[in-house]
Amino acid sequence: MPAHHTLHVVLTRPLVEYVRSQVLDGQYSNASQVVRAAIELHAKAATERPVAPFPKIDAIDD
Secondary structure, eight states: OOOOOOOOOOOOHHHHHHHHHHHHTTSOSSHHHHHHHHHHHHHHHHHHSOOOOOOOOOOOOO
């Protein structure tokens, strides 16, 4: 079983309401599961996002 760590996070009211709605709707068992799923999704998207190449810059002659 993986180690669990506690982290205090402050959320805006709309985010708190969203988290609570997910738990009340039965999508998740508790708020920690909602937040964990959101962070995992964000991390996955960040690693899969293609990196745009740097724009080509033409040399400037003096």
